[in-house]
Amino acid sequence: MSKLVIVESPAKAKTIKKFLGSGYDVIASMGHVRDLPENRLSVDVKNDFKPKYEIIKGKEKLVQELKEKAEKSDAVLLATDPDREGEAISWHLAYILGLDTEKDNRITFNEITKTGVTNGMENPRSIDIDLVNAQQARRILDRLVGYKLSPFLSQKIRRGLSAGRVQSVAVRIIVDREEEIRAFVPEEYWTIDAKFNPHGSRKVFGATFYGDTNGKIKISDKEQADGILAELKDAEYRIVKMKKGTRKKSPAPPFITSTLQQEASRRLGFQARRTMKAAQELYEGIEISGMGAVGLITYMRTDSLRISEDAIKDAGDYILERWGKKYLPDTPRHFKTKAGAQDGHEAIRPSMPNLSPDKVKDSLTNDQYKLYKLIWERFIACQMSNCLQSTTQADIQAKDYIFKASGYTVTFDGYTVLYEEGRDEEAEREGSLPVLENGMLLKMKELAGNQHFTQPPPRYTEASLIKALEENGIGRPSTYAATISTITGREYVAREGKALKPTELGEVSTKLMRERFPKIVNIKFTAQVENDLDSVQSGKTDWIQTLHDFYGDFEKTLKQAKEDMQGVKIQLKEDETDIICEKCGRRMVIKTGRFGKFIACPGYPECKNIKKLVQETGAECPKCGGKVIVKKSKKGRIFYGCSEYPNCDFISWDEPSTEKCPRCGKTLLKKKGKHPKYYCITPDCGYEKTEEE
Numbered sequence: 058m059s060k061l062v063i064v065e066s067p068a069k070a071k072t073i074k075k076f077l078g079s080g081y082d083v084i085a086s087m088g089h090v091r092d093l094p095e096n097r098l099s100v101d102v103k104n105d106f107k108p109k110y111e112i113i114k115g116k117e118k119l120v121q122e123l124k125e126k127a128e129k130s131d132a133v134l135l136a137t138d139p140d141r142e143g144e145a146i147s148w149h150l151a152y153i154l155g156l157d158t159e160k161d162n163r164i165t166f167n168e169i170t171k172t173g174v175t176n177g178m179e180n181p182r183s184i185d186i187d188l189v190n191a192q193q194a195r196r197i198l199d200r201l202v203g204y205k206l207s208p209f210l211s212q213k214i215r216r217g218l219s220a221g222r223v224q225s226v227a228v229r230i231i232v233d234r235e236e237e238i239r240a241f242v243p244e245e246y247w248t249i250d251a252k253f254n255p256h257g258s259r260k261v262f263g264a265t266f267y268g269d270t271n272g273k274i275k276i277s278d279k280e281q282a283d284g285i286l287a288e289l290k291d292a293e294y295r296i297v298k299m300k301k302g303t304r305k306k307s308p309a310p311p312f313i314t315s316t317l318q319q320e321a322s323r324r325l326g327f328q329a330r331r332t333m334k335a336a337q338e339l340y341e342g343i344e345i346s347g348m349g350a351v352g353l354i355t356y357m358r359t360d361s362l363r364i365s366e367d368a369i370k371d372a373g374d375y376i377l378e379r380w381g382k383k384y385l386p387d388t389p390r391h392f393k394t395k396a397g398a399q400d401g402h403e404a405i406r407p408s409m410p411n412l413s414p415d416k417v418k419d420s421l422t423n424d425q426y427k428l429y430k431l432i433w434e435r436f437i438a439c440q441m442s443n444c445l446q447s448t449t450q451a452d453i454q455a456k457d458y459i460f461k462a463s464g465y466t467v468t469f470d471g472y473t474v475l476y477e478e479g480r481d482e483e484a485e486r487e488g489s490l491p492v493l494e495n496g497m498l499l500k501m502k503e504l505a506g507n508q509h510f511t512q513p514p515p516r517y518t519e520a521s522l523i524k525a526l527e528e529n530g531i532g533r534p535s536t537y538a539a540t541i542s543t544i545t546g547r548e549y550v551a552r553e554g555k556a557l558k559p560t561e562l563g564e565v566s567t568k569l570m571r572e573r574f575p576k577i578v579n580i581k582f583t584a585q586v587e588n589d590l591d592s593v594q595s596g597k598t599d600w601i602q603t604l605h606d607f608y609g610d611f612e613k614t615l616k617q618a619k620e621d622m623q624g625v626k627i628q629l630k631e632d633e634t635d636i637i638c639e640k641c642g643r644r645m646v647i648k649t650g651r652f653g654k655f656i657a658c659p660g661y662p663e664c665k666n667i668k669k670l671v672q673e674t675g676a677e678c679p680k681c682g683g684k685v686i687v688k689k690s691k692k693g694r695i696f697y698g699c700s701e702y703p704n705c706d707f708i709s710w711d712e713p714s715t716e717k718c719p720r721c722g723k724t725l726l727k728k729k730g731k732h733p734k735y736y737c738i739t740p741d742c743g744y745e746k747t748e749e750e
Contacts, residue, residue, distance in 0.1 A: 061130035062164075063123065063150055065137050069169060072342025072350040073136070076174040084126060086137065090116050091149040093196065098204045100197055106604045108197060110149070120153060127154045132162070134181065139165035139402060140358050140535065141594065145192040148184050158184040168408040169342050169352025172367075191594035194603050198222060198586070201608060202577065205615055214566055214627045216648070219547055222583065223532040224540050225570055228549045229578040230525055231517055232559045232567040241513035247276040249285060251460055252503040253294060253453070260491035261502055264453055264462035282506035289455055294499040297459075298452035304465065306444040308472040310362050310392040311404035311436045314534035315527040317357070320435070322520035322555075323479035325427050329519055329538035333357065335424040336405070339432075345420045352408055353417065354432055358535040359402040362392035368403070371410040372440040384471065386442050406436040434476040441472035449490050453499060464490035516556040530584035561629050569627070573618040576610065640666045671700065676713035679724040679738050681705040685713045713738075720744045 062083045064070050074083040091110045093099040101107040112120055127133050133156055135147035143165075151158050161181040166173050199222050206220035249266035266285070268274035276282050312320070321332040336357035342350040369389045376384050392404070407429070414430040421429060446465040453460040466489050467473075517525065523537050532540060544550045549563035559567070570578045577583075586607065592598035636645045638658040647670060648657045656668040672687040674697060683701040688708075690696060697712055699705040711726040718725055718737040721744070725735045736745035 059130060060132045060134060061126050062134045062136050063147075065143065065146065066337075066341055068338065068343075068350075069341040069352075072169045072352055073166070073174055075350050076171050077178070082126060082130065084123065086123070086146065086150060087116070087119060089113060089146055089149065090120055090123075091153060093200055098200065100200055102201075102608065105601050106197055106201075106608070108193065112153075123150070124154060127156075134162055134164050134178075135184070136164045136166065136177070138358070139167060139356055141188050141192040141195070142535075144185055144188040145196075148186075148189045151184060158186065166356075167402050168355045169340060170408045173352070173355075173408065187594050187596040190600040191590050194593055194600040195590055197604060198607060201604075201611070205611075206574070206577070209615065209618065210566060210569070213569065213622060213625060215562065215629065218562075218566065219543070220566075220570070220577070221540075221543065222577065222586070223536060224543050224549075225567075225578050226531050226580060226583045227522065227526060227540050228544050228559065228563050229567050229570070230522065230529075230531075230580070231544075231550055231557050232564050234514060234517055235559050235564070238513040238516070243510040243512070245278060246509050246511065247279065247282040248507050248509060249276065249282060250503075250505055250507060251294075251453075251501060253462075253499040253501055255491055255493065256498055256500055258491055262462055262464070262488065262490050264451075264460040267452075267459045267461045269457045269459060270454075276506075279506070279508065285458065286504065286506055289458060289504065292455035292458075292501075294453050294455045294460075294501050296451050296493055296495055296497045296499065297454040299493060299495045300450040302448045303468075304446040304448050306446065306471075306473070308390075308438045308441060308443075308476070309435065309478040311364060311406050311439050312432060313360050313362065313404060314358050315360070315523055315537065317405055317432070318523050318534070318537060319520040320479055321428060321431060322518065322523075324431065326555075327424070327428070328541070329523065330542050331424065332428065333535075333538045335422075335428040336432075338425055339429055343417075343420060343425065345417055353412070353429055355404070355406050355408055356402045357405050359405060360394070360534060361402055362394045362404050363402075364391070364404055364406060368406055368410060368436075369440060372437055375411045375413075375437065376441055380441075380474065383469075384442050384474070386440075390440055392439070404436075405432055407433045410437065438472040438476035441475065442469070444471040444473045445469040449493065451490070451493050462490060464488050516553075516558055518555045518557065522557060529580050530587050531580065532583075532587065565627055565629060573622070574611075574614055576614070636668070638664060638666050640664050673700075674712060675715050676724065677715075678705060678707050679713065680707040709738075718742060718744050 059080050059082050062073065062077065062081055063086055064073060064083060065086055065088055067085045067087075070083045070085045074081065077083065090113060092113050093108055094111045094114075099109040099111075101109065133154060135150055135156075137143035137146040137150070147163055148158065150156075151162070156162055161183055163184045164177045164181050166177040202220060202222045207218060210218040210220055251264050251266070252261050253264060254261045266276070276285070317336065318329045318332050321327040322329070327335075336354065339353045340355070340357050342352045344350050373385055373389060410433075414426060414433055417429065418426050445468045447468050448463070448465045450461065450463045453462065515521075519541060522541070523534075526532055526537060526540075527534060544563070545552060545557075548560055549566065550557050551560050552558075567578065589598060589603050589606075593600045593603055634645050634647060634656060636656060637643070638645050638660070641658060641660050641664040643658055643660050643664070645656045645666075645668070646659050647654055654670045656670050658664040658666040674685045674687060676685040677683070678685050678699040678701070681699060681701055681704075683699050683705060685697050685707075686700045688696055688698045697709045699707040709726060711728050714725045714727050714735060716725045716735065717723065718739070721737065721739055721742045723742065724738045726738055728734050728736060732747065734745055734747050737743065
C-alpha cells in the first residue's frame with residue numbers, strides 16, 4: 058500500500074517521484090479527464106447553466122487505471138497545476154474517484170525541486186471551490202459564445218468560422234490599428250542636423266537644431282529650412298550652456314507570464330505558444346547531468362512579482378561571489394505587484410539561482426536553453442545594483458539660433474553587465490560627447506536639412522499585442538498563446554514578418570461583430586467580464602448569477618441579429634480566384650469544407666464544378682520545368698514541391714524564386730530568417746546575395 062499522487066504530465070510525475078521516493082506512486086492525468094463534449098453545447102441554459110461533463114473521448118482507459126490505483130492506495134493526493142485550471146482538474150478527478158472535496162487532499166508545488174515538493178506535501182488543503190467555480194464560469198461563458206455565435210458567422214460569411222469571447226476582441230484590436238494606419242495622413246517636417254568638433258580635437262559629435270533664443274521652432278517645409286540654413290552660413294558656433302548630471306537606471310522586475318512572452322518575442326523571436334511550451338518543460342522537470350530530473354523554474358503562469366526571501370538570498374550570494382559587493386544594492390530589491398493581480402504564486406524565476414545557464418546547457422534543447430538563460434539573467438539582474446551614467450547636455454548658439462547636443466558615459470555598469478530589457482522599437486541611442494566647456498568655440502563639420510514625414514502607428518507584433526491585451530484586462534496571460542494561435546490559424550490575422558495584419562476575413566467579421574454584437578467586441582465590457590470572474594474566484598460573486606447577467610443580453614442580441622440578417626450572405630473579395638470555370642464560364646471561388654479549402658464554381662447548384670486548391674509560387678521546377686507549388690507537411694510546416702509529383706520528386710524547405718543564378722543560370726532559392734538571402738540551388742556554384750542586393 059502507498060499514497061497515490063496525481064499530477065498532470067508524465068515529465069512532472071517523473072521529477073516528483075524522484076523527490077518523494079518509496080511509499081508514493083505518482084501518475085499523470087494527462088491534463089483534463091472530464092470536460093464539456095465537443096459535439097454539442099452541453100450546457101443546460103434553462104437549468105441555471107448546468108454543465109453536462111463527460112469523460113474525454115480516448116481517456117476511458119486512463120480513468121479506469123486511476124480508479125484502480127486509487128482503490129489500492131492509502132490516500133490520494135491531487136497535485137495538478139497551481140492555477141484555476143489545475144484546481145478544476147483536481148475537482149473533476151475528485152468527482153471521478155469519489156474523493157471528499159472538503160478533505161485536505163489537494164497539494165500544490167510552486168517549483169518542482171526538493172524544497173518545493175517538500176513544502177507542498179507539508180501543506181495539504183481542501184479543493185478551493187471558488188477557484189473551481191471561476192474556471193467553470195469561464196469555460197461555460199466561452200462555450201456559450203463559441204457555440205451560439207460561430208454558426209451565425211459561418212452562415213453569414215464563410216463556413217467553419219469561429220467566434221470567441223477573447224479572440225474576437227483581440228482581432229478587433231488588430232483591425233482598429235489597421236484602420237488607424239489607413240486613415241493616417243502624414244505631415245511633413247524638417248530637421249537641421251549638425252556635426253561639430255571642438256577646436257584642437259578630432260572627436261566629432263552630433264547636435265540637432267532646437268530653435269532660437271525665444272524657444273523651440275518647428276520647421277514645416279524646405280523653404281523654411283533653407284532660410285535658416287542661409288542665415289547660418291559662416292556663423293560662429295559657441296557653447297552657451299552646459300548641464301551635467303548623473304542618471305540611475307534600475308533593472309526590470311522578474312518575469313510574469315505576459316512579460317516573459319513579450320521579451321521572448323522581442324529577443325528570441327519566439328511565438329507565445331513556443332515560449333509557453335519551453336517554459337512548461339522547464340517547470341515540470343528535465344534530466345540534468347549529475348542531478349537527475351529537476352524543475353529549473355518556478356510556475357510559469359503567474360501575474361505576481363513576489364519573490365521568496367530564500368531566492369533573494371541565493372541570488373545575492375551568487376552576485377557577491379561572481380561580481381563582488383559593489384554589484385549588490387544596499388538592500389535587497391522587492392517589487393510591487395500591480396493592483397488586481399491574483400498574486401497566487403511567485404514571479405517566474407530560476408528555482409535554483411546558483412544554477413547558471415552554462416551549467417545546464419548540455420542537458421537542454423536549444424529552446425529550453427535560450428528561455429532558461431533569459432529567465433535566469435532577468436532574475437539575477439533584478440537583484441543587482443543600478444547602472445550609473447554621467448550625462449551631459451550642451452546648448453550651442455549660432456547667431457540667435459540654438460542647437461542641442463546630449464550624451465552620456467557609463468560610470469558603473471551595474472546590472473547591465475548581465476542583462477538589459479529589450480524594446481519593441483529601438484529608440485535613438487545617445488552617443489558619448491567629447492570634453493566640452495561653457496563658452497567653448499566649435500568647428501562646424503557638417504550642416505544639413507533633412508525632410509521627414511510623421512509615421513502612422515505600427516502594426517501590432519505578438520509582443521505589443523500581448524502588452525495591449527494585458528493593459529486592457531482582456532483574457533489572462535495564460536490564454537494569450539492559444540488566442541494568438543487561434544486568430545492566425547483561423548485566418549482572421551496574417552503574419553507579415555513579426556507584424557500581425559488583419560485579413561479581409563478578420564475585417565469583415567469584426568465589422569459584423571461591431572454592428573450586431575457590440576458588447577462581445579467591446580474592450581471595456583470584456584475586461585469587466587474578467588473582473589467578474591476574479592470576483593467569483595475571491596468568493597465575492599456567485600458564478601451562476603455571473604452567467605445569467607451575461608447570457609440574458611447576449612441571447613436577445615443574437616436573436617435580433619438572426620432576424621435582421623435573414624437571407625443575408627456576405628461575399629469576401631479574397632475568396633475570388635482568377636480561375637475560370639470551364640463548364641459555365643464563371644470566376645471560381647475558394648470554399649471551405651470539412652476537409653479544408655477547395656475551389657468551386659459560384660453557380661452551385663446549377664454548376665457543381667470543383668477543383669483542388671493549389672497555391673502556386675510562380676517559380677519553375679529546377680528539375681523538370683513544371684510549376685512549383687506550396688505544400689504542407691503532416692506537422693503543418695510549409696515546404697515547396699513540383700506540381701508534377703510523383704513524376705518529379707523535387708522538394709525544398711526554401712522557396713524557389715523566379716530569379717536565375719547569374720553565374721550558372723540555375724534557380725535561386727530564398728532562405729528565410731532574420732537576414733533573408735538568395736542562394737544558388739547548385740551546391741558547387743556558391744552564388745548568394747542578400748535580399749537588399
